Amino acid sequence: MLLNNLKSIFLLSSAVQLSSAAANDYQANAEAALTTLQKWYNTNTGIWNTTGWWNSANCLTTIGDLAAVDGNVKSAAQKVFANTLVQAQKYNLQQTKVIMPDFNMQTFEGPNIPVDLLQIAAAANPKGFLNGYYDDEGWWALGWIQAFDVTGNQDYLNIAVDIFEDMKNGTEPDCGGGIWWDKAQTYVNAIANELYLSVASHLANRVPYQKQTYLDIANKQWDWFQKSGMINSKNLINDGLSDKCKNNNGTVWSYNQGVILGGLVELNRAAPNPSYLTKANAIAKAAIEALSTDGVLHDPCEPNCGADGNQFKGIFMRNLQILQSASPDNAYLEFIASNAASIWNKDRSKSGNELSVDWDGPYISPANASTQSSALDALVAAAAFQGQLGNGISS
Numbered sequence: 001m002l003l004n005n006l007k008s009i010f011l012l013s014s015a016v017q018l019s020s021a022a023a024n025d026y027q028a029n030a031e032a033a034l035t036t037l038q039k040w041y042n043t044n045t046g047i048w049n050t051t052g053w054w055n056s057a058n059c060l061t062t063i064g065d066l067a068a069v070d071g072n073v074k075s076a077a078q079k080v081f082a083n084t085l086v087q088a089q090k091y092n093l094q095q096t097k098v099i100m101p102d103f104n105m106q107t108f109e110g111p112n113i114p115v116d117l118l119q120i121a122a123a124a125n126p127k128g129f130l131n132g133y134y135d136d137e138g139w140w141a142l143g144w145i146q147a148f149d150v151t152g153n154q155d156y157l158n159i160a161v162d163i164f165e166d167m168k169n170g171t172e173p174d175c176g177g178g179i180w181w182d183k184a185q186t187y188v189n190a191i192a193n194e195l196y197l198s199v200a201s202h203l204a205n206r207v208p209y210q211k212q213t214y215l216d217i218a219n220k221q222w223d224w225f226q227k228s229g230m231i232n233s234k235n236l237i238n239d240g241l242s243d244k245c246k247n248n249n250g251t252v253w254s255y256n257q258g259v260i261l262g263g264l265v266e267l268n269r270a271a272p273n274p275s276y277l278t279k280a281n282a283i284a285k286a287a288i289e290a291l292s293t294d295g296v297l298h299d300p301c302e303p304n305c306g307a308d309g310n311q312f313k314g315i316f317m318r319n320l321q322i323l324q325s326a327s328p329d330n331a332y333l334e335f336i337a338s339n340a341a342s343i344w345n346k347d348r349s350k351s352g353n354e355l356s357v358d359w360d361g362p363y364i365s366p367a368n369a370s371t372q373s374s375a376l377d378a379l380v381a382a383a384a385f386q387g388q389l390g391n392g393i394s395s
Helices: 002-010 026-040 053-069 071-090 115-120 134-151 154-170 190-204 208-228 254-270 274-291 312-326 330-346 369-384
Strands: 095-099 105-109
Touching (some): 026 053, 026 071, 026 330, 026 369, 053 134, 053 312, 053 369, 071 154, 134 154, 134 190, 154 190, 254 312, 274 312, 274 330, 312 369, 330 369
């Protein structure tokens, strides 16, 4: 009965009440997109149907980000946090992730893994919010940190602390620093290492009695990451390192250009150093130039990005929002507005406010919780600067 009652919280009928100005208001558009996202929320599992485990952590974070700038959704967000904390820990997706030849990730459920990929599939050992992949753990840690920031509930921060303790077990790979992507120790990639930096930096700013410990980890991680070679001569981050610990020239994905921005902003907050924001701005501007067309962000996999690649762009926009707050730049504001407008005008279903993978359109059916939450990240970024941007999205 309790779960049935909870479920009603997240359905369209009782989600955020939308303003009649939704057609030309960033905040209202984000609220409308959130309402649609929540039709996929499963209160029994605490995660989102149609997408995966790590994607659900990003759904959680996106909702927290909107709640931080929009009081209209805070109550609903708090209920999602509370339910997911209890239910998601019980749910074992039995998923295995692999790195494809183009360096995109692909997630397989249960035993259905192609034979030729078994050699690079990491064995998962799910426990609570821990599993066989350190990047998955980093996503959940950041999600719970955002839940803590919105609510002040220490339980959420404690979960993030516990997750990070497990991430520390992945340190000291053959490349002299950083962490492995997976517990099977098959790959050292950018995303796991950026998440390790970001979580450590976030915790340094939120766990005062251990600030120096987390700061030491973050400083060591950033020093190693800069020297690892993953940041190329164009200030773009390739996917990871080869087995010889060299830049593998892997695909430049948007999310690899994004997480580093939030990590450096938090590191600068913990221990101010102008070089952190200087590098973050260089990466952000290089990414916008390399990955956008007419002001709209794209990933190389579009329109067939799979369940994992669908998530990437929103992560960049989320972290660009963080950088814009710390190091304002009109170019970032324009980029945020351009993407939010394009999503709403070109990448939205004719009914139901579903959002798909190609933000420049056309809308590709079916949308899912991954494409929806990723696009929502861009709408949230615009809503965060509503006062500066005005009502810039038209129907």
